Amino acid sequence: MQLKIFQSEEELDLAAAYSVAQVIIEKPHAKIGLATGQTPIGLYEKLFQLFEKGQVSFKQATSYNIDEYVGLDRDHPQSFYSFMKTHLFSNVDFTEGHMHIPNGAAPDLEAEAKRYEDLLNEAGQLDVQILSIGLNGHIGFNEPGSTLQAETHVVTLTQDTRQANSKAFPSPSDVPKQAITMGLGAMMKARKIVFIAKGGAKAAILKQAFKGPIDPLVPGSLLQLHPNLEVYLDAKTATLIADER
Ligand code: PGA
Numbered sequence: 001m002q003l004k005i006f007q008s009e010e011e012l013d014l015a016a017a018y019s020v021a022q023v024i025i026e027k028p029h030a031k032i033g034l035a036t037g038q039t040p041i042g043l044y045e046k047l048f049q050l051f052e053k054g055q056v057s058f059k060q061a062t063s064y065n066i067d068e069y070v071g072l073d074r075d076h077p078q079s080f081y082s083f084m085k086t087h088l089f090s091n092v093d094f095t096e097g098h099m100h101i102p103n104g105a106a107p108d109l110e111a112e113a114k115r116y117e118d119l120l121n122e123a124g125q126l127d128v129q130i131l132s133i134g135l136n137g138h139i140g141f142n143e144p145g146s147t148l149q150a151e152t153h154v155v156t157l158t159q160d161t162r163q164a165n166s167k168a169f170p171s172p173s174d175v176p177k178q179a180i181t182m183g184l185g186a187m188m189k190a191r192k193i194v195f196i197a198k199g200g201a202k203a204a205i206l207k208q209a210f211k212g213p214i215d216p217l218v219p220g221s222l223l224q225l226h227p228n229l230e231v232y233l234d235a236k237t238a239t240l241i242a243d244e245r
Pocket residue numbers: 036037038039040132133134135138139140
């Protein structure tokens with residue numbers, strides 16, 4: 001794991017964006033795994049700036065989002081598709097039809113999870129996967145549990161996760177109870193993982209994930225096994241793991 005610590009979130013976002021952009025510059029038809037949440041918003045802003053300056057184009061790239069809420073249409077304001085549209089898809093030059101995200105409104109969710117997994121298998125290997133971690137250690141919506149699944153699946157969200165994500169919804173009870181998430185298999189197979197955490201609140205869970213044993217109760221700990229993991233942290237978030245480097 002390559003640990004990169006930054007004094008400001010701005011510097012972190014730019015460095016992480018460069019790392020993602022580098023993949024696309026070297027391989028214009030790159031396959032990119034995308035994540036949602038508060039954490040990657042700055043990285044997407046920086047990618048937009050690099051695109052505006054003509055330094056990177058997404059025209060030939062294909063994206064695969066790691067998760068989506070069950071029960072929300074693509075165009076629902078709180079869907080992850082809408083999030084991606086706001087923060088990246090509308091701002092850069094992806095080709096229509098090249099941005100993939102599970103369909104949380106599919107009538108048959110198991111069939112949808114299989115369709116998405118088949119799509120990932122067709123893609124073969126993602127060139128870069130952007131990831132963050134939940135306060136409870138989840139990666140995507142792979143929640144802590146006694147077993148972790150490798151393939152795309154339907155998941156029941158924990159109360160912690162629904163609470164943590166409630167800020168984006170009018171009220172906490174509006175947060176969907178289920179989601180479709182990529183399993184850890186496709187993420188772990190990616191050529192490179194660009195992992196980001198910032199703001200300080202994730203310091204304790206990061207210590208468990210990156211300094212503790214590999215444990216399905218801390219899904220992020222599986223990332224320790226990835227051969228090309230770049231970890232971008234701000235100083236506040238790195239406090240509990242930086243000393244022990
Ligand atoms: P956050 O979510 O970026 O909004 O903290 C991250 C996650 O739940 O994986």
